[in-house]
Amino acid sequence: MQGAITIVLLILSNVFMTFAWYGHLKMKQQFSWFDSLPLLGVIAFSWSIAFLEYCFQVPANRIGFRENGGPFSLIQLKVIQEVITLVIFMIFSSMAFKTESFKWNHALACVLLVCAVYLVFKK
Template sequence: MKAWLTIGLLILSNAFMTFAWYGHLKFGEMKWFNKWGLVSIVLISWGIALFEYAFQVPANRIGFRDHGGPFSLIQLKVIQEVITLLVFSVFAVLVFRNETFRWNHLIGFVFLVLAVYFIFKK
């Protein structure tokens, strides 16, 4: 149960992180948004990223072995990185329709999944 809760919280965290880091690039298409300066954009992104931390910190705390969770610190980090790539990929395809994934991207993702496999191997 703690493993699934950790993964779910990491997915939510990464959705907010991706939106905070890359969402403003799409908002540039809106005329009202282009009038705002970089400092305003940073503050908005920071506000969105606050929600990332609201999910990330509990996910790591619940999932970490020293707090009764099922994962080591290294396993948590690798899980988080793979989730980041998956969330980003979905975001890029759905929000930035001009972005395409090529075979080399797929091969890179396969290597990352293999990294997860080896990190969890005893």
């Protein structure tokens, strides 16, 4: 159960992280008021979203970490988080940025990441 909770929290965390890191690029295209914000305003906007990311990321790591009674080692947590990050990013970028395209080398990179997950869980 702790493993599933950890993964759900990591997914939620990464949704907010992706929007904090890349959402401002889309908002600049869609909203004139956002385009006129100075860089410091954009940073503050992204930090406010990143705060929500941390509200999910920190509990995910605490619940999932083996030394806290969770099922995952530190390395396993990191690899899981990276794969989730890339999946969320691919979904986000394909929905928000129609000019970005998914190519064969991106697919191969994803396959290699799945291999990394397999290897990190191998005894």
